[in-house]
Amino acid sequence: MxxxxxxxxxxxxxxxxxxxxxxxxxxxxxxxxxxxxxxxxxxxxxxxxxxxxxxxxxxxxxxxxxxxxxxxxxxxxxxxxxxxxxxxxxxxxxxxxxxxxxxxxxxxxxxxxVNWEPAWPGEEADIFETLTHAEQLLRDDLSIADATKRYLLGLIEELRYAVQNMDENGNAPARKVSMELVGAMTTLAVTTPNPNDRKKWFTVAMKIAKLVGVSAVTKVVEGGIDEIIRMLEA
Incomplete structure (x- = not known):
């Protein structure tokens, strides 16, 4: 609906x-x-x-x-x-x-x-597992500014709530916050000085993108994360 x-x-x-x-x-x-x-x-x-x-x-x-x-x-x-x-x-x-x-x-x-609201592609359990993994990475990474960390953790919690309530509320709220989260994590990857951290955050962002069907972002991964990072460093 x-x-x-x-x-x-x-x-x-x-x-x-x-x-x-x-x-x-x-x-x-x-x-x-x-x-x-x-x-x-x-x-x-x-x-x-x-x-x-x-x-x-x-x-x-x-x-x-x-x-x-x-x-x-x-x-x-x-x-x-x-x-x-x-x-x-x-x-x-x-x-x-x-x-x-x-x-x-x-x-x-x-x-x-026009299929404005396509079916949600990911399994709830997979999404929650990925969000828990992303949350733990954020909490363990001491190099991320507190304000950035709070913002990303807040988006993760919003996405959890939206996914949990999709049956009642539809997938529009989840779709919107997932796009914001994927964009924010991609930005974090782009702006992180450490190449290993770049790959880590790109990987997490693309995992979420694939699970929630953010097709415009998912296409980025087709070129390979390593290649993307190499281009950013050039």
Missing amino acids: NSARRLLVLIDGWRTSTASTSVARRGDGNPASMQFWAEHRLAMQLMDDVESALNALATTGTDMSAYRSAVPAWYSAIFSMPLPWHTQGTNPRELISEDKLNMLGALASLLDV
Whole structure:
């Protein structure tokens, strides 16, 4: 299920809920809990991916103007702009109009056609094992600046969470953070003075890339890590 369809399911669930207030319709209905806000975070992650899809399709010549015109309504629904958060109000209003919701459904179908969200290629166990290995390497490497180490360890933890929750949230959050992690580790490899460390971090980055299907990055490894390092040293 792609991001547009998952967002559609979320918004439609809020729209058709029999709960009297917007707060009661979201998550567990308790703004003091993390579960309540996790649903909002997911909605924003899905919306971010939807906008990425719109931009990507537009750059290839597809007219996305009709879909773009509905984007403000989708944001409005996520933030419950038309409805009070804590009170029902005297004049009940729609969370989102039927035509704007239908546009989201139409976009979801289009994204299915273009295979915007392909199947996740790696096995969970392999991904977790690789992330644990990368985490241990980072913790043991005393040459890496603390700020860099914290940033990379944070990305690893984010990717773990995203992979663990793919069944519920889809693979868009995992895909995004995995690309950031692979890019960050590749940058670490490029900027590390020690050739042995370069090879170590390239190897880890490419392992993650292969497991999560970051094809644009995985192609780099086809030339051979040793050759890449040799070119960097030239």
